Structure formats: structure tokens, C-alpha cells
Amino acid sequence: MSSTHIPLAERLRPRTLGDVIGQQHLLGEGMALRVAFESGQPHSCILWGPPGVGKTTIARLMADAFDAQFLSISAVLGGVKEIRESVELAIAARDSLDPKRTIMFVDEVHRFNKSQQDAFLPHVESGLFTFIGATTENPSFEVNSALLSRAAVYVLQSLSVDDLTQIIAKAQAIGAVPALEDAALERLIAYADGDARRLLNTLETLSVAANREKLEEINDAWLMRVLGERMRRYDKGGEQFYDTISALHKSVRGSDPDAALYWLVRMLDGGAEPKYMARRLIRMAAEDIGLADPRALRLALDAAEVYERLGSPEGELALAECVVYLAVAPKSNAVYKAYNEAKALIKKDGTRPVPMHLRNAPTKMMKDMDWGKGYRYAHDEEDGFAAGENYMPEGLETTGFYRPVERGLEIKIADKLRHLRDKNKQAGK
Structure with missing residues (x-):
């Protein structure tokens, strides 16, 4: 087959340990997985990490390093039947004239239920094969404790x-x-x-x-x-419809109840789906009123529910009541702006690891890995506030996404945030 027909990911798949990019905390000189490769003695393990960081590649390289038969099962597509067939292949490899070890790789092992995971246990214990599970989910929660106790857990990181x-x-x-x-x-x-x-x-x-x-x-x-182009969808015949929605939204934002009511009724009269209108009102409450009056969002949700119960035309009165309330309510787009700023930063910055002291540690394995160590329980602190504590990822300064406006409830929120920031300064943060 021509190389042009082989997927690029397969063409660039590392053939040796030295070709692997990333995961040097595991594969670098003297590190845990590198030592395992060099020992000549494979051991069962679980590779835990996000998609596309090399879990399958490492399992394949382990099979190559130990001259072992590589068997792969996808927990999405496979079941007990596939497990049994793989066990038979492992037995055949062990009992052949030229005996071979077997690496049993189970992709997305967290998707197997308890009985399916249990099916591996006797063969792991007997040494028929070396079990390697790959998972994007926390193995403490998703992998049976019996299987977990027989496998080392290696945490892979997103690529830099x-x-x-x-x-x-x-x-x-x-x-x-x-x-x-x-x-x-x-x-x-x-x-x-x-x-x-x-x-x-x-x-x-x-x-x-x-x-x-x-x-x-x-x-x-x-x-x-x-x-x-992958996601672009545009109805070229819909300009007038979206222009009218725009007029409604801007009338609400501009605190004009008469204009807002006019555009709402005009849309309903023109055949707009009331359920769609209810969704748009919910959006306006979140985007343009926000925490200046949190009741607006609840009222918008209630209006949608009333319409669901009554239908047309009775239910439309609840939409009219909602649109008037939204128009006269104090306005704030502080949360909307904060959300967009945070989203833009995340898109640009990528995924930073959660600081160790903020991680949940309900299992012994996680506690042994220092998850949650040093966390300060705010309820036990003065005024229920851990002054000076940091909740952002390491190396990412608090950028102040949320800036309350001096309207409605956000006046009090702004006062509270100023008080807490002063306490942080006093604590030396």
C-alpha cells in the first residue's frame, strides 16, 4: 500500500522509545516506564491520561521491546467474546514451539463493566499475559479494585x-x-x-x-x-427573521419595554415558534441582566415552563410578562463578558493541570499521590474565607474576568469582592 493511503498518525507513530514525543516524566532516563522497558520484565499497568497523548503507542512499544504478541481489545466494540478469543490466542502463543509472551492491551478499559474486567483477573494472576489498560477516566473510580491492585498506574500528560x-x-x-x-x-x-x-x-x-x-x-x-467550514451552517433566507430577533434583543438590552413587547408580538404573529422565543428570553436574562437581578433568569425559566403547560395562546402571556420584566430590570453583562474572556484565554492557553491541593482524593491511591494535600477548608477559616489561598492553575495569574457593574445586586457583589481582595492583600497574596 502506498504511504499516501496510510493515515498520517500511523505514518508518524514512534517505532522506538526514543521516537516518543512527550511523557518524559515517565519515559526519560531513570523514569518509571523507561526502567520497566529496560528491565526486560513487563508488568501489568494502567495508562491514564487524556486522548491523543500516546497510550496505545506506549503499549505497542512495550510489546516490541519484550518481543511479545500484541493483542488489542476496544472496550467500546468488544465484550466477553473478544476477551475469550484473546485468551485463546495468548494460550496458543505460550504453548507454541516458539513460545511468546502476550501483551493484552485494553483501550478505554473504563467502559468494561465489573464482570468484563473480572474476566482478566485469573489470567493476569497466572501470568498468561501482561495486562495494559488505557483510560481517560480516573481508574480509582472506573477500574475494579482487584484489577487495580495488580497493575501499576501511570499518569500521562497532555502534550505541550x-x-x-x-x-x-x-x-x-x-x-x-x-x-x-x-x-x-x-x-x-x-x-x-x-x-x-x-x-x-x-x-x-x-x-x-x-x-x-x-x-x-x-x-x-x-x-x-x-x-x-466543518461547522459553518447558514440559512441565506433567514436574514429578516434574525434581524427581528436582533431588534427584540436590543430593545430588551436598551430597557425599552414597549419596543421589546412590540418585537415579541410581531414575531409571534409572524409564526415564530414560541418555544424558540422562550429560549431566546432565557439567553437575554443570562447575557444582559445577569447578576444585576438574578430573578430575571428564574422568571424566564418560569415563563418557558408556563408556555409548556398552557400552550398557545394562553402561554404567550407569560412570555410577554417576561419580556417586559427583562426590559425594565437593571442590566449587567459582567458575567457574559467574564465568560467570554475566560473562554478566549482557555482557547489560547490550552489545558493546565489542576493544582495538587485542589484535587479531590477519595481513594488511598490518590492520597498517596498527594492529591488534596495542603488544601484549606474555607468553612474552617475566619469569615468562611481562606485569605491568600490560590485557586487558579499554577503559573496563571488571576486576571479578574468578572467585574461587577454598579447596578442592581451587583453593587453589593462588588462591595463583597473588594472586601475579599483586601483580605487577600493583607494575607500577602
Whole structure:
């Protein structure tokens, strides 16, 4: 088969431990998994980490390192039948004239139920195969304690910007991807968000499109156009409908109850679905009124429920009552702006690990890993506030997303936040 028909992710899959990008806290010299590889003695383990960080690759490399038969089961597609068939293959490999070890790799092991996970236990104990489970979920919750006690748990991390940059360079080195403008490279890495599989699949899509257009370099504008096409949906006949919705929304925001009521009735009279209108009113309550009057959101939800119970035309009166209330309520888009600023930062910044002191540790394994260590229980502190405590990811300063306005309830909220910030300053934060 031509290499052009082999998925890029498979073409770039590491063939040796030295080819692996990322996870150096496990695979670097003297680190736990590297020592396991070099010992010549495979052991059962669970690889826990987000998608696209190398769990399957590490399992395959382990099989190669120990000259073992590699058997793979997907917990999404497989069941007890597949487990039995794999056990038979492991027995056959062990009892052949040229005996071989078996690595039993179970992808998304958390999706197997208790009885399916139990089916592995006797064979793990007998040494018929080395069990390697991969999971994106916390094994303390999703893997049977009996199986967990027989397997080491290795925590894999999302790939860093440098890791993803190296992967793109490798793809370019084999001619699989055109050159990337700096802005396009940054956006693509942010889009991948630590997931090598997502990065490579996206690169493959971009490469096909770039070759079709005979591009020598991918720039940011072109990248956005191609990625955007995946989700873009636009009804060209709907301009008037959305113009009218816009007029309603802006009348509410502008605190004009008469205009808001006019546009609501005009839309209902024109055949707009009242349930759709109710959803839009809920959105307006959250976006334009927010915490200046939290009752607005509750009233919007109540109006939607009343319409569900009464239907037309009686239920439409509840929508009218809601739209008038929203128009005359104090306005604040502070939460809306804070949400958008946080979303923009997350999109640009990627996924940072949760600080150890903020992690939940309901199991012994997690406590032994220092999860939750040093956490200050706010209820036990003066005024129920742990002055000076940090709740943001390490290295990310509090940026003040939420800035209350001096209207409605947010006046009191602003006073409270100023008081708490003063206490933080006094504590030396």
C-alpha cells in the first residue's frame, strides 16, 4: 500500500522509545516506564491520561521491546467474546514451539463493566499475559479494585506546545504538510489542545485542501476558513427573521419595554415558534441582566415552563410578562463578558493541570499521590474565607474576568469582592 493511503498518525507513530514525543516524566532516563522497558520484565499497568497523548503507542512499544504478541481489545466494540478469543490466542502463543509472551492491551478499559474486567483477573494472576489498560477516566473510580491492585498506574500528560511543534516538524520532514505561517502554527497548536491525534488528523485534512489549491504555505486566514467550514451552517433566507430577533434583543438590552413587547408580538404573529422565543428570553436574562437581578433568569425559566403547560395562546402571556420584566430590570453583562474572556484565554492557553491541593482524593491511591494535600477548608477559616489561598492553575495569574457593574445586586457583589481582595492583600497574596 502506498504511504499516501496510510493515515498520517500511523505514518508518524514512534517505532522506538526514543521516537516518543512527550511523557518524559515517565519515559526519560531513570523514569518509571523507561526502567520497566529496560528491565526486560513487563508488568501489568494502567495508562491514564487524556486522548491523543500516546497510550496505545506506549503499549505497542512495550510489546516490541519484550518481543511479545500484541493483542488489542476496544472496550467500546468488544465484550466477553473478544476477551475469550484473546485468551485463546495468548494460550496458543505460550504453548507454541516458539513460545511468546502476550501483551493484552485494553483501550478505554473504563467502559468494561465489573464482570468484563473480572474476566482478566485469573489470567493476569497466572501470568498468561501482561495486562495494559488505557483510560481517560480516573481508574480509582472506573477500574475494579482487584484489577487495580495488580497493575501499576501511570499518569500521562497532555502534550505541550513544544511537543506538538515537534510533531508538526516531523510531519513536514516527510513532506506530509506544507509550510505553516507562525500565526497559523500557533492557532493549530491551540486547536489541538495537547492531543496529538487531533493535531495529526487536522494536519491531514489541511494538507489535502492545501494540495488541492496548490498552496506552498498555510496562513492564518486560510486555516480559519478551512477549519470553520466543518461547522459553518447558514440559512441565506433567514436574514429578516434574525434581524427581528436582533431588534427584540436590543430593545430588551436598551430597557425599552414597549419596543421589546412590540418585537415579541410581531414575531409571534409572524409564526415564530414560541418555544424558540422562550429560549431566546432565557439567553437575554443570562447575557444582559445577569447578576444585576438574578430573578430575571428564574422568571424566564418560569415563563418557558408556563408556555409548556398552557400552550398557545394562553402561554404567550407569560412570555410577554417576561419580556417586559427583562426590559425594565437593571442590566449587567459582567458575567457574559467574564465568560467570554475566560473562554478566549482557555482557547489560547490550552489545558493546565489542576493544582495538587485542589484535587479531590477519595481513594488511598490518590492520597498517596498527594492529591488534596495542603488544601484549606474555607468553612474552617475566619469569615468562611481562606485569605491568600490560590485557586487558579499554577503559573496563571488571576486576571479578574468578572467585574461587577454598579447596578442592581451587583453593587453589593462588588462591595463583597473588594472586601475579599483586601483580605487577600493583607494575607500577602
